[in-house]
Amino acid sequence: MTSENMNPITEDDIANYLANTPDFFSRHAELLATVQLTSPHGNRAVSLQERQAEMLREKIKALEHRLMDMVRNGTENVIISDRLHRWARAIFAVQSGRALPATIAAELAAQFQVPQVAIKMWDVDARYGGDVFAEGVSDDAKTLAASLSQPYCGVNSGFEAAGWLENPSIAMSLALLPLREGAANNAGPAFGMLVLASPDPQRYQSGMGTDFLERIAELASAALLRLRPR
Template sequence: MNDVTPIEPQPTQLTEDVVAQFLMDHPDFFQQHPELLGRIKVDTPERGVVSLVEVQVSKLRDRIGDLEEEITQLMSLAAKNDRLFHDFANVQKQLLACENFSQAAKIIEQKALSLDLTAHIKIIDHSHPKYHVDKTALDNFIKKFLNGHSAYLGRLRKAERDSLLAYGGLDHSSAELGSFAILPLGQSQSIGVMAFASRDGRHFEPNMDTLFLEQLVSVFHYLLMQWSKSSHE
């Protein structure tokens, strides 16, 4: 029987990828060899040749700066949400003190104006043309734009906007490039919509939170049902 000569393993060719993979597989390498940190130099476009430690410190500073900016933005958003919460809570309190639709509609319209918005309240077959919406137009809008969602946020084409919201002096020039927040009055069987229009086309965008608006609409819809019930008793 012939002796088989064992095949010695060939040394792995040292490449950048091999070194990178080794360091990824051994994240504690520099902890075991701290003397290398000061000897490894990195050529950076901003500061020239610096040590690896300096690169790490610079990246940490940048990350801390990013985190501080994120915290500032979050604090600003929290402050804005706090103001909105108190504003909407106050509006809801005023609504609960109303005795009829006209009083409630006036409160919402005035609040919208204070926010540089225009409020539109539309109810199927309402006796006043300002608040009237055709049932077919409402059903078409709900089917196309809401379809189970609690609100529509964004722009509208002229025909779609007019069929739902138009009344007398609707300002077409300002609304043409504007944006809207439109919420149904009632989810399972809507009796109308409450809409807020802005001249700014980016004021209402699909990714916005609508919690406060939903609460406002919910309170308004509840009051509508109570006033309707009382009128039939």
């Protein structure tokens, strides 16, 4: 067979041969000391053993970063869970129905460092019809609350609900949480809305996860049911 008919050996051929011949370096151990590779930390050449050690260190470092992320996330989850527990305990300890909406808002602001919180209800029992939390809600705001299948998070684009805040002019981002019966599965009509606001335009962003906010809405809704007509 002439050299013109022979196919040249490719890198894939070499790689396949080495992968399928595990005892190659056992029979040619001297090669391990002479093989030189380019280091990713510069243009210097390093031995195969040194390159393997570098790769192992990089893997260990990546695993350490992942472990630290897991520890940090676990710690943050514990902190959030503790705050949620304190908030729920505070609102379910309220004896006066009339004081409940204000307590829900104040404790949210305190426990979760929310700069501004407001709450409004409608279709309440006649005893509470003249209270501040049950006044000043338009049909448009009620329609918005009814249309939300999950909390709205995003910029304050002139929502009426922002006007319920103590200082609407500095509310750059909002979270709007509809309050309704059967909140866990979005069943039942909306009977109120909880507003969380921040001067930071990035605090409440479109596309952010809303699972935690949904739990807040569920607990607040359950606590406020006693203000509804029986």
